[in-house]
Amino acid sequence: MQKSDEELYRLMRKGNQDAFAQLYERREPALYRFALHMSGSPAVAEEVSNEVFVQLMGPTTRFDETRGTLESFLYGIARNLVRAIRRLGPVAEPVDRPFRHDILGELITNETTAALHRTLREMPERYRDVIVLCDLEERSYEDVARLIGRPVGTVRSRLHRARALLSAKLKRLNAPSEVFSK
Amino acid sequence: MSCGELTNDLVELARRGAEPDAALRAHLLRCARCGERWEAERDLTSQLRIIRERAAALGSPQSQRQALMRDFARIHRRPPVRMAQPGFPKWIWAMGAAAALLLAIFAGQVLGKHSIRRVPTRAVHNRGIRTDRTVLYEASASYDDQSDIDDSVFLSGSSGFPNGSGGFPDNEAVALSNDGFITVPYSPPLAPGEMVRVVHTDLYPESLASMGVEVDPAWTGELPADVAVGEDGLPRAVRITGNGQNY
Numbered sequence: 203m204q205k206s207d208e209e210l211y212r213l214m215r216k217g218n219q220d221a222f223a224q225l226y227e228r229r230e231p232a233l234y235r236f237a238l239h240m241s242g243s244p245a246v247a248e249e250v251s252n253e254v255f256v257q258l259m260g261p262t263t264r265f266d267e268t269r270g271t272l273e274s275f276l277y278g279i280a281r282n283l284v285r286a287i288r289r290l291g292p293v294a295e296p297v298d299r300p301f302r303h304d305i306l307g308e309l310i311t312n313e314t315t316a317a318l319h320r321t322l323r324e325m326p327e328r329y330r331d332v333i334v335l336c337d338l339e340e341r342s343y344e345d346v347a348r349l350i351g352r353p354v355g356t357v358r359s360r361l362h363r364a365r366a367l368l369s370a371k372l373k374r375l376n377a378p379s380e381v382f383s384k
Numbered sequence: 385m386s387c388g389e390l391t392n393d394l395v396e397l398a399r400r401g402a403e404p405d406a407a408l409r410a411h412l413l414r415c416a417r418c419g420e421r422w423e424a425e426r427d428l429t430s431q432l433r434i435i436r437e438r439a440a441a442l443g444s445p446q447s448q449r450q451a452l453m454r455d456f457a458r459i460h461r462r463p464p465v466r467m468a469q470p471g472f473p474k475w476i477w478a479m480g481a482a483a484a485l486l487l488a489i490f491a492g493q494v495l496g497k498h499s500i501r502r503v504p505t506r507a508v509h510n511r512g513i514r515t516d517r518t519v520l521y522e523a524s525a526s527y528d529d530q531s532d533i534d535d536s537v538f539l540s541g542s543s544g545f546p547n548g549s550g551g552f553p554d555n556e557a558v559a560l561s562n563d564g565f566i567t568v569p570y571s572p573p574l575a576p577g578e579m580v581r582v583v584h585t586d587l588y589p590e591s592l593a594s595m596g597v598e599v600d601p602a603w604t605g606e607l608p609a610d611v612a613v614g615e616d617g618l619p620r621a622v623r624i625t626g627n628g629q630n631y
Contacts, residue, residue: 217460219453226449235439248444252452259456315438318431337399337432338439362395369424372431 207272211265214258226255229273232339233280239334240284242323250283274349285327314375321371329364336361387418394418398425565612565621569596574614583611587622597622 205213205221207228213221230251238247254276257263265275322330335346336357343361347354390411397404404412404422412419574580586606589599612621 219456219460222456223453226452230449231443234442234444238439238442239435244442247442248448251444252448255452256455259452259459314431315435318435333432337429338436340436362392365395365425365428369421369428372427373424376427 208267211258211272215263222255222259225258225272229276230255233276235339236277236334237280237284239319239322239338240281240330241287242319246284246287250280250287253283254279270351271348274351277349281327281331314372317375318368318372321368325364325367328360329367332357332361333364333368337365387415390418391421394422394425398422398429401429563623564625565610565623566597567621568619571618571620572614572616574620578615580615580620581613583613584625585609585611587611592622595619595622 205224207225210221210225210228214225233254234247234251237250238244241247241250257279258265258276265272322333325333331350332346335341335349336343341349343354343357347357350357352360390408393408394404397408412422585608587609588606589603592607592609593599608625610623610625611619613619
């Protein structure tokens with residue numbers, strides 16, 4: 203039977219490296235993607251996902267099982283780290299850097315994707331959180347509500363609002379091409 | 385059902401990639417605003433899916449995982465278990481070390497005191513050279529009051545001593561008399577640092593009398609004697625040795 207995050211955490215604190223490795227394998231990819239979508243930079247995503255686990259194994263970790271799940275705790279660290287990095291200044295590295303080898307059609311798609319990313323980065327954090335977690339990470343409303351510590355209804359309404367903002371942005375982006383086609 | 389109420393359904397349908405039912409499809413055909421929203425939601429969903437799929441291919445490098453595991457192992461590395469030391473308990477070793485330290489301090493103090501006592505404040509140089517028939521005594525000026533050297537065996541020359549006891553200062557005259565020497569009256573004083581030779585010789589009583597030494601009338605023949613002679617060749621003291629003392 204698979205151990206819960208909290209059980210693995212307790213074992214890890216006792217020096218069990220296998221438990222730490224299991225936690226890493228289970229949670230790091232999603233944390234990396236979360237940081238990637240929130241920051242728009244693979245370099246920042248690497249740094250954040252690494253730092254989350256550095257803090258987790260450090261002596262000053264303040265995780266308290268009675269206050270929430272370990273996963274929420276990890277996302278909280280990641281969110282704070284991204285926020286701190288963003289506060290330092292704009293992230294120079296674009297997230298679509300690995301896809302520059304694409305052909306023309308893909309370049310158009312990439313343009314749309316890049317515009318979507320830019321819009322995501324410019325959105326208020328409360329909207330960005332729910333878009334990333336609900337639509338990019340495909341988490342349920344209940345999961346996201348637990349992770350960000352808000353009611354399910356709030357998550358749903360924020361998501362709908364965020365999607366409306368993104369849709370409007372996409373519509374404006376596609377408008378010139380429609381004019382061109384006419 | 386109003387447009388506002390339908391919007392929530394449209395969003396959820398678009399997110400799931402599902403198709404609207406017949407009633408909703410009919411509404412979308414009638415309401416241009418809801419129709420646009422539906423298309424926009426579907427477009428957004430497809431764009432987000434592209435982003436999601438591409439992001440799934442990205443990840444942290446394996447080296448990051450390895451570095452984290454190394455750090456974890458280093459942090460939680462347990463110190464090696466030390467075997468219990470056989471033999472005496474620790475407190476006995478501690479007491480022994482303290483006793484050795486005290487002993488070393490005591491020995492250092494004792495030796496230090498001795499060495500201080502033995503080192504003169506001014507150097508003392510006395511040298512005695514014995515020849516076959518002659519003993520030469522040389523004494524340089526001594527300023528060390530704590531010297532253990534027995535001055536009575538040396539004849540030392542120093543400046544400024546009175547001439548009342550022959551060529552020697554008073555203290556040295558006493559030393560000579562203790563040694564059996566009789567100072568020669570009216571002899572010139574020794575110069576500072578002057579060396580004195582003691583010459584073993586035989587003297588006639590007349591010679592002794594000529595030096596101003598009182599002569600026993602019973603002495604008739606030659607008398608073995610030690611004569612302390614200065615560097616100028618003049619006698620400073622005489623000691624009758626051997627049987628001649630009984631003459």
